[in-house]
Structures are given as C-alpha cells and as structure tokens.
Amino acid sequence: xxxxxxxxxxxxxxxxxxxxxxxxxxxxxxxxxxxxxxxxxxxxxxxxxxxxxxxxxxxxxxxxxxxxxxxxxxxxxxxxxxxxxxxxxxxxxxxxxxxxxxxxxxxxxxxxxxxxxxxxxxxxxxxxxxxxxxxxxxxxxxxxxxxxxxxxxxxxxxxxxxxxxxx
Amino acid sequence: xxxxxxxxxxxxxxxxxxxxxxxxxxxxxxxxxxxxxxxxxxxxxxxxxxxxxxxxxxxxxxxxxxxxxxxxxxxxxxxxxxxxxxxxxxxxxxxxxxxxxxxxxxxxxxxxxxxxxxxxxxxxxxxxxxxxxxxxxxxxxxxxxxxxxxxxxxxxxxxxxxxxxxxxxxxxxxxxxxxxxxxxxxxxxxxxxxxxxxxxx
Numbered sequence: 327x328x329x330x331x332x333x334x335x336x337x338x339x340x341x342x343x344x345x346x347x348x349x350x351x352x353x354x355x356x357x358x359x360x361x362x363x364x365x366x367x368x369x370x371x372x373x374x375x376x377x378x379x380x381x382x383x384x385x386x387x388x389x390x391x392x393x394x395x396x397x398x399x400x401x402x403x404x405x406x407x408x409x410x411x412x413x414x415x416x417x418x419x420x421x422x423x424x425x426x427x428x429x430x431x432x433x434x435x436x437x438x439x440x441x442x443x444x445x446x447x448x449x450x451x452x453x454x455x456x457x458x459x460x461x462x463x464x465x466x467x468x469x470x471x472x473x474x475x476x477x478x479x480x481x482x483x484x485x486x487x488x489x490x491x492x493x
Numbered sequence: 494x495x496x497x498x499x500x501x502x503x504x505x506x507x508x509x510x511x512x513x514x515x516x517x518x519x520x521x522x523x524x525x526x527x528x529x530x531x532x533x534x535x536x537x538x539x540x541x542x543x544x545x546x547x548x549x550x551x552x553x554x555x556x557x558x559x560x561x562x563x564x565x566x567x568x569x570x571x572x573x574x575x576x577x578x579x580x581x582x583x584x585x586x587x588x589x590x591x592x593x594x595x596x597x598x599x600x601x602x603x604x605x606x607x608x609x610x611x612x613x614x615x616x617x618x619x620x621x622x623x624x625x626x627x628x629x630x631x632x633x634x635x636x637x638x639x640x641x642x643x644x645x646x647x648x649x650x651x652x653x654x655x656x657x658x659x660x661x662x663x664x665x666x667x668x669x670x671x672x673x674x675x676x677x678x679x680x681x682x683x684x685x686x687x688x689x690x691x692x693x694x
Contacts, residue, residue, distance in 0.1 A: 333499045333508045339631050339692075340501060343664025346618050348630020349552050350610040352653035352676030358563045358608075361591075365567055389569065390590060432644060483568060487494075488643065 369470040522557035525581035583629035604649035648689025653679035
C-alpha cells in the first residue's frame, strides 16, 4: 500500500472510530515470565543435533511444545523424516518435506531450501541488506554453548522473514 | 525492519510520514519509557500546580523495557513501534502462538493476541489539551491484523481492552466478549476473518 492509499485508508478508519485512547493489556509480568520460561530452548536440547537444519527444526519444535509426531502431522510428512533431519548428519530431505516444513514453521521457503541444501553449515548473517550466507561447519557435536544457541535463534528469525519469498 | 506509514498530525491537520519498526529491543523500550514517563510526570506536575489534576492513563505504570526484556527475544512475541522524528509514538507486543479464537465458527482456531498496545502520553487527550498524533492505535492494530494474515490466521486477532479504549475496538468492528478475571477483569475483544477483511478495506 503506498502512502497516499494508506492516508486515505487511515482517514476512513479514524472517521469511524477515534483511536486516541487505544490501548490493550491485562497480562501480568509474572505471566509473561512463566510463558517465556516454558518456551525457552536450552543449549542441552540442541546438543546432540548434528546439522543446522536439524537444530532449527528441534528449536521450533521445542518452542511450540510439538513432539516429532505433532510436527509430522502438521506438515503432512512421516515422523521418520523429522527423526532423520534431527539425528542424521547427511540426510537430504525431499523437496516436499522441505516445502511443508517451511510452511508449518512459518519460514521463507526459499531460505529454508537454501539451508536444506547446505546440510552442514556454520556461518550465516542477517544483515540490514538481507544477505544470508552459509559455510561448512567443522565443529564436533555434543555440546552447544549459549552463543551457539543464540546463533540458532537468530537463524530461525532470519528464516522467518518471509519477505524474501516476495522479492 | 523499518517502513514508512502515515499518522494524522492534529496540530497541523495534515497527514505525515512516520516510521514503523518491526522488532524493538529492551534498550529501545527503555528509551521510550524514559521519554514517556518524563513527559507524563511533567504534565502531572503542571496540572497539579494549576489545581486540576490529570486523569492518569490506565497504562501510566507500564514499563515497556521489562516487557520487552522478558519476552522480546522469543519469536512468538513480536514487538513493534511507530516512530516520528526519532520518538516512539506507540508500542505494541504481540503473541503469535498458543492463543485461540472464541467467536462462533472460529472456536479453537489460532489468532494473534495483542498482549500490550499503548500510545505516547502526548497523543492522549486525557494528558494534554492538544494531543499530537492520531492513527497510532489504528496503524498498530493494522500491523497485528497483517501479522495474523501472514501467519495464515486469516486476520483473527484478540486483545483485552483497557477501559479507556473499549469504544475504539467496538468502533472498528471487533466483538466484545466477557470480562476476564485473569486479565485484570478487562473485557476481551476479538476480530473474526470477516471483521478483519472489513477493517483492512
């Protein structure tokens, strides 16, 4: 929507309902804390996952409280696909699996496909220019530092920017 | 990500270009808190001195920094701000997972829940005689509906309205439900896909 259309739209809305007192709330900080704690993924959860795509899927499952079965049902794929993505270092998911998972997880299909093609990756950037890079990962699995967990969180955030699919 | 939007400048009667920010961090929220609370304290002192105390906004005690620091790092809690001339004019915190619709025909379907939404005190007629901007609440709510559409929730949103703003939510076509004892006894409002489509038109 260009600014002129937006101006006309806003004028129409304001003529119908004055928004000067608009506000919403009611959730206590305590309730927010509890929800945040329940949804926070710990490094230990990702420690045994050998690939970045596996970590991303595990991270999203954990945050939503989905079992592998739940996610497989939502994405209309086999549970074994999720298991293989999360446990195998050299598993190449089928295009349909990638597409359906991207859809359920709210990811950019294009970026998720990029990630899937680089099963073992280690470096990526979400910059202001929207650049997204992969490189080979040489680290051993078995432990995940808080920084690495933060890197997975950022990667999930980058994947969730679906604007790239429209460009 | 930043993009241009419009607001109505009530001082000039013109519409002006403002900036919409997807995602703010706790530092940004703290800056907004400082700005808003300082302004509010000054207006309260002025009103007190003139012998007609202000009707303090219901959300005057909010600290956005605490809210954003608590959940702003989680993807399911998107934050946003509207900015003009570098100052936050409105802030919003959404929740995009684990909230479900109550409306007939929509029961159990996911929606975007507006956890917190507020406008800067200089935009509030209860605080200043000449509020600055109008459109902050409408543009933030539009962003909530757009998020719902992007997530495949078809525009479904829900929120608990502060008393001062119930008329606005009813005015844009949201359906009021009941008071919620878990949410400070505020009334729950919901927008169905049909109401969202009408709102976006």
